[in-house]
Amino acid sequence: MSAGAARELEAILDAAVDPFVACGPDERILQVNAATERLLGWDREQLLGRPVTDLFPSRLHRFHGLSLPRYLLSRRKALGGRPTRVFARRRDGVELLVELAVGAAGMDGQERIVLTMRRLHEVIDSLEEPVEQVAGATDASMHPETADRLYRLLVENAPLGIFHFDRLPVITACNERFSGLIGTSKRNLVGLNLLTLRDERILTCVRESLDGRPCDYEGNYRSVTTGKETPVRIRFAPCYAEDGSVEGGVGIVEDITERRRVEAEREENLAQLDLLFRGAPVGIGFLDTRLRYVRVNETLARLNGIPADAHPGHTLPELLGEAGAIAEQGPRYVLRTGEPLVDQESTSDVDLGLEGPRRCFRGNFYPVRTPDGRVLGVGVLIEDITERRRAEEERAHLYREAQEAIRVRDDFLSIASHELKTPLTPLSLRLATLERRLERGENLDPSVLRHARHQLTRLTGLINDLLDASRIEAGRLALHPEATRFDLLVEHTLASMDGQRGNHTFDFERPPEPISVHGDTYRLEQVLSNLLENALKYSPDGGAIRVRLSLSDDVAVLSVTDPGIGIPEDQQQQLFDRYFRARNASTRSYGGLGLGLYISRDIVERHGGRIWVESVPGRGSTFYVALPTLASARAALPQVWPDRHLH
Ligand code: ADP
Numbered sequence: 001m002s003a004g005a006a007r008e009l010e011a012i013l014d015a016a017v018d019p020f021v022a023c024g025p026d027e028r029i030l031q032v033n034a035a036t037e038r039l040l041g042w043d044r045e046q047l048l049g050r051p052v053t054d055l056f057p058s059r060l061h062r063f064h065g066l067s068l069p070r071y072l073l074s075r076r077k078a079l080g081g082r083p084t085r086v087f088a089r090r091r092d093g094v095e096l097l098v099e100l101a102v103g104a105a106g107m108d109g110q111e112r113i114v115l116t117m118r119r120l121h122e123v124i125d126s127l128e129e130p131v132e133q134v135a136g137a138t139d140a141s142m143h144p145e146t147a148d149r150l151y152r153l154l155v156e157n158a159p160l161g162i163f164h165f166d167r168l169p170v171i172t173a174c175n176e177r178f179s180g181l182i183g184t185s186k187r188n189l190v191g192l193n194l195l196t197l198r199d200e201r202i203l204t205c206v207r208e209s210l211d212g213r214p215c216d217y218e219g220n221y222r223s224v225t226t227g228k229e230t231p232v233r234i235r236f237a238p239c240y241a242e243d244g245s246v247e248g249g250v251g252i253v254e255d256i257t258e259r260r261r262v263e264a265e266r267e268e269n270l271a272q273l274d275l276l277f278r279g280a281p282v283g284i285g286f287l288d289t290r291l292r293y294v295r296v297n298e299t300l301a302r303l304n305g306i307p308a309d310a311h312p313g314h315t316l317p318e319l320l321g322e323a324g325a326i327a328e329q330g331p332r333y334v335l336r337t338g339e340p341l342v343d344q345e346s347t348s349d350v351d352l353g354l355e356g357p358r359r360c361f362r363g364n365f366y367p368v369r370t371p372d373g374r375v376l377g378v379g380v381l382i383e384d385i386t387e388r389r390r391a392e393e394e395r396a397h398l399y400r401e402a403q404e405a406i407r408v409r410d411d412f413l414s415i416a417s418h419e420l421k422t423p424l425t426p427l428s429l430r431l432a433t434l435e436r437r438l439e440r441g442e443n444l445d446p447s448v449l450r451h452a453r454h455q456l457t458r459l460t461g462l463i464n465d466l467l468d469a470s471r472i473e474a475g476r477l478a479l480h481p482e483a484t485r486f487d488l489l490v491e492h493t494l495a496s497m498d499g500q501r502g503n504h505t506f507d508f509e510r511p512p513e514p515i516s517v518h519g520d521t522y523r524l525e526q527v528l529s530n531l532l533e534n535a536l537k538y539s540p541d542g543g544a545i546r547v548r549l550s551l552s553d554d555v556a557v558l559s560v561t562d563p564g565i566g567i568p569e570d571q572q573q574q575l576f577d578r579y580f581r582a583r584n585a586s587t588r589s590y591g592g593l594g595l596g597l598y599i600s601r602d603i604v605e606r607h608g609g610r611i612w613v614e615s616v617p618g619r620g621s622t623f624y625v626a627l628p629t630l631a632s633a634r635a636a637l638p639q640v641w642p643d644r645h646l647h
Contacts, residue, residue: 008173008239009151012162012250015214015237018118020154023052025111027069039098039119041091052115057089069113072102088117105153112153161232161253164239169194169206172248181230181253183223202234209236209249218256231260283382286368287331289375291315303361303382323352330365331378338375340366345385360389412579412593419462419591423455430455465595469578472602479520479606483630486515486524486556490549493528500533503542511549515556516630523603524627527611530596531560531623537590539564539620554632555609558625566617575613576601584617600625608633 010033013020019036023029029047037044040055047054053061056068063071072084083099090096098117105112155162161178165171171192179186194206201217208215217234233254241247277284283300287293293311301308306319316324316331330341344363348354364381430452437444471477487510494506517524535545543563550557567575571582581587581594597611604611608628615621 007242008164008248008250009155011237011239012155012164012252013151015235015250015252016158016160017235017252018116020158021047021052021055021115021117022154023069023113023115025113027052027067027113030112036117039090039096039117040088046091052113055088057087057095060086069102069115072100073104073113076102083116083118085120101159103157105157114154114157116157116159161251161255163189163251163253164248165194165206165251166248167210167246169210169249178253181221181232181255183225183228205234205236205251206249209238210246212238212246214238231256283380283384285311285380285382286377287316287380288377289335291328291331291335291378293319294377300380300382303384323348323354326352327363330363331380334365334367334378335375338367340364342366359384359386361385408579415581415587416462416466416593418587419593420459422591423459423462427452427455427459462593465593465599468599469595472599473578477602477606479523479603481518481520481607484517484519484521484524486517486519486558486627487511487549488514489521489524490528490547490558493525493532494547497529497532501536501545504536504539505544506532507544507546509546509548509550511551513551515549515551517556517607517627518630518633519607519627520603524607527600527603527625528558528560530600531625534596534623535560535562535564535621537592538562538585540589551629552626554629556627556629558627559622561620561622563620566619566621567613567615568617569615572613572615576611 013031013033014035016033016035019039020031020033021029021036022031029050029052032042032044032047036042036047053068060068062068066074068086072079075084081101083101085097086100087095088098088100097120099120101116103114103116105114155175158175158177161175161181163171163174163178171189171194174186174189176186179189182189194202197203199219201219205215205217214235214237217232217236219232220229221232222229233256235252235254237250237252238246239248239250277297280297280299283297283303285293285296285300292313292315296304296308296311298308301311304311304320311319316328318324320327327346330344333339333341342364344365346352346361346363348356348359348361350358362383362385366379368376368379370376430448433448434444434452468477490508491510494508498506532545532547539545539562541563546559546561548559548561565584567582568584571580574580575582576597578598579594580598581592585592601611604625604627610626611624613621613623
């Protein structure tokens, strides 16, 4: 090979991206290219003659009794041309992961070993068993003829397509790989004028390299013979003559099909991940090791109340102030311990000190690590669980209410059966007495009959209360209102209960003038009787029951005051609820179903009135009933109560 051809090949090798190293049978370096110098940090002159194993860590020098190149040569068949991953050693001692391919050829009976490397950036697996060190390097020089053949060997074995062109620009030489990529024979290619390709971008690169500037081309090459499209990348570089002028250029062609596929796949994966990230219904964020946001999704941005793009580069306290400083404790813990922190619940008001309606959050914080375990930052997952909490609380509340309803029902059933049975025993006793006397022809004692009738009345009253309560529940308690003298109704009721009052006295304070209401006489009497019966029942020691009727504006106000046991203050509100009995009214001492006031309230309210109580436990109670007077009822609801009903 001429000196020119040798220079040309040297230019080709130097333009190559990946390092090449060639050595003789003694494994000493005969030639390297510029990429080797760049990658390993040696000058070409320093490397020539050195044992090639100097380019690898000492633990890799010998392997299974063979030097590293020999070992890999022995495995060539098994590897089927695939490169091996090893660590190369730079001059400064730093180790780099590379893919290493080793080939060999005989030249003039002289063996040549060629190593090509490609730098890798990730750790997968490697050959790194420690072996002994080999002896130091001795100088070696290279015969130009040898170099010439060596270049050919390298060019032909290169995993890249290589072609050379002159200034015309006509292709003057190329390797098999190049003709394979183009899909035609080497013979057809040599002599081809690049201008005939009519590809403006390629021609620009040709011109650039002929002007002394390397240039990159990337595009799809369509094979003339097969029509197949191949994505390629071509590095164009100038070739210099001895006088320093550009005599032509080289093109190094790489088939990037696989790289494109991997890139497309990666892009698709990233796009999918991005969609997942953006659309996730939980807040997702990533904080770096200084607890500054790197990224957040829309949900987290919404939770923080700050646009997503305002997050990167800022810490939580910078963005959210005091609340952010509190929220930062979780990620801080993760950084300190390297442990994840899961299911941390917090509330906006109590925990974070924020104003506004309470919101509840659940946070998960975890360390984000590289495959080799280095912590890159903290992953943050935040969920707004306000609604879920509210639903849980609601459910718990309903559950408590249901439990309470069941308890009330059970209590009621036992009280009701007790109450209903109570009058039955004396009633049947009295009836038996009457029967006996009649059989014996004795005189009948009217008091026995009176007592029997009293028990019957009590039983009827209880049953009526139960029926009324169920009518109220079903919305079917009918009222038949008419103009009614309320003062006379009170007087009448008091008189009818005279037989029941025992040691008590009734003290009625009449209004100065008659008071009329628009009401159901029977039902209003029921309310009043109920209040009077309670007053008697819950004042066991007798005393005066004061009944007062007065007019206040257009409202008739009736009050019943007793000197009885009174009602605990915290229970006065519930007194008018169905089945409710105050705790000081034990079933044993005071019979009752807890329905009288419930029914009374319904009746009063449906008359447009109000019922309430004032009471001091141990001192007595006053129940009030306020009803609109006839005049005000007519004014308020003329369409409901037309005049003809009033007369
Ligand atoms: P009951 O049949 O139990 O008397 P009510 O509905 O008439 O049912 O009354 C409900 C509860 O209110 C009673 O059980 C009692 O605890 C309390 N109560 C009603 N009236 C009085 C009163 N005058 N003095 C004290 N407690 C009363």
